[in-house]
Amino acid sequence: MTDEIFEIFLATPPGLEETLLLEVMEAGFKRPETTGGGVTIWGDWRDVWRANLTLRGTSKVLARVGDFRAFHLAQLDKRSRKYAWGDILTKGQSVKVDVATNKKSKIYHAGAAVERIERAIAEEFGATIAEGLEDADLVIKARIDDNNVILSVDTSGDGLHKRGHKQAMGKAPMRxxxxxxxxxxxxxxxxxxxxxxxxxxxxxxxxxxxxxxxxMAGRARAFSFERLATYDAAAVQSIRDAWQTRPSxxxxxxxxxxxxxxxxxxxxxxxxxxxxxxxxxxxxxxxxxxxxxxxxxxxxxxxxxxxxxxxxxxxxxxxxxxxxxxxxxxxxxxxxxxxxxxxxxxxxxxxxxxxxxxxxxxxxxxxxxxxxx
Structure with a gap:
């Protein structure tokens, strides 16, 4: 497990950022700040695991794993091929890339950007590319903002509202x-x-x-982080073991x-x-x-x-x-x-x-x- 500190994004529906911030601060995560659609913190992989397991208000935990500049698709292709995908991904897992762009970037066609990054992962790392986001074992999120390509990995998988114990639902359920x-x-x-x-x-x-x-909110479910190269099963189990319930x-x-x-x-x-x-x-x-x-x-x-x-x-x-x-x-x-x-x-x-x-x-x-x- 690496002790490298990086940015972690905790997603929540817009309008609930300040409420999530209170939970994150109470839980002792470092450098919490609200941003559109969530809260950012800084931490290492242990913080990623703890956020997934214990936070009740976040819907996804995204770990920022890299960034580079790219002004056109050929440059995006080249720099995607140089990225050390083996530091994050593991062999045998299917991968899907999800790209968001904005008008401040010269690369504005999200579909073309997805194609370049996925091809780089497949040809340089040997990963299988999934048909859709729902079919993938692992999802890479790429945000292209002002010609900066910011790579994050979805460490949650299924939305964190899926605690693992609700099978029967009524109409219009609350997550x-x-x-x-x-x-x-x-x-x-x-x-x-x-x-x-x-x-x-x-x-x-x-x-x-x-x-x-x-x-513990996530006690009864699995997570995408278990499929990453950074996963340390013993360290995650130690987080589970240290958690203390209370009588009520x-x-x-x-x-x-x-x-x-x-x-x-x-x-x-x-x-x-x-x-x-x-x-x-x-x-x-x-x-x-x-x-x-x-x-x-x-x-x-x-x-x-x-x-x-x-x-x-x-x-x-x-x-x-x-x-x-x-x-x-x-x-x-x-x-x-x-x-x-x-x-x-x-x-x-x-x-x-x-x-x-x-x-x-x-x-x-x-x-x-x-x-x-």
Whole structure:
């Protein structure tokens, strides 16, 4: 394993960069800074492995592995052939290159740039080139900016929201990474109960329960970094072994009017190892009740009307939710994710000022939050 320090990019949906920065700083990574679509840190391969294994809010971890200048395609070809691909790649793995360019560079045709770099890797290193990004064992990201070619390797593989234990999903599911960031943005730190009255497949509650027990986010999945020449299995195992969970007796409550998703939520919680902390019931919003015990956080990702349900039919749902919160949940905080400010206002809850919208499945959503009611 090399101790060389390099830049590492931690991707997150635009709008969540500041929230991810808080998690990264709390985790003790070096030189964290927000940038468009994520946070950059500086570290070595051990930091790459730790970020993949432990961070809850990042969707990908990209390791910057090289850069050079190129003003035309022939130069790109030549310098790609001189790059020491064997320092990063291993024999027998299929590779795909993904290129992003901008108008500040003389090389502006991304497809032609992909072709040159892939041919260089195949002819100089002997790698097999995959048909598409989804088919590749390893993905090389090349960003050509102001004639600088910046090479990074995707060390995650499948998006990090795929924790490895959710098999059943409802409609328009919230990704685990986003759920973790929304929980953090609502001030949740694992030391209070959480209720989701439209819980779907249980994403918010499973994330909250895992945070309460300090369970390693990536404990149940594989990563692309395991296929790189820099991989040190013993060092990665030492990160796993050093991780400490904690006991928690917090409770997490999920309900949904859809009986089928309630069963799926329970199964997902069991696979995650938090079923003993979670209670799921087939209950409509109008019939939920305040749990016994201290106040906590209500978080909900209701239908927006854009994909699930029709907007005009949703005002009654949002209104019923707001009525229930005001009537029975005094002392609880509320967090709501929706695309539509009018729907949020239909709850008549005392929302705090909202932040920038966040990209979610081709839509722009906002997090609406209250202080304790």
């Amino acid at each position: 685990e990474t986003m759920a973790a960031m929304f929980l953090r943005a609502c001030g949740y730190d694992g030391h209070e109960p959480v209720l989701d009255p439209m819980c779907g497949s249980g994403t918010f509650l499973i994330e909250a329960a895992e945070i309460a027990r300090n369970m 007796d917090q409770r997490f409550y999920g309900s949904d009017r859809n009986v089928n998703v309630i069963g799926s939520a329970g199964e997902n919680a069991a696979r995650a190892g938090v079923a003993d902390m979670c209670t799921f019931t087939p209950t409509p919003v109008s019939s939920i009740s305040r749990p016994d015990g201290p106040a906590g956080l209500v978080i909900v990702n209701p239908p927006y009307g854009a994909r699930v349900g029709k907007k005009k039919d949703l005002f009654a749902l949002y209104g019923a939710f707001g009525d229930k919160m005001r009537a029975e949940f005094k002392g609880w905080r509320v967090g709501m994710i929706t695309t539509d400010t009018q729907l949020a206002e239909a709850t008549k809850l005392p929302w705090l000022p909202t932040e920038a919208p966040i990209a979610h499945g081709g839509l722009k959503v906002k997090l609406f939050r209250t202080d304790p009611l």
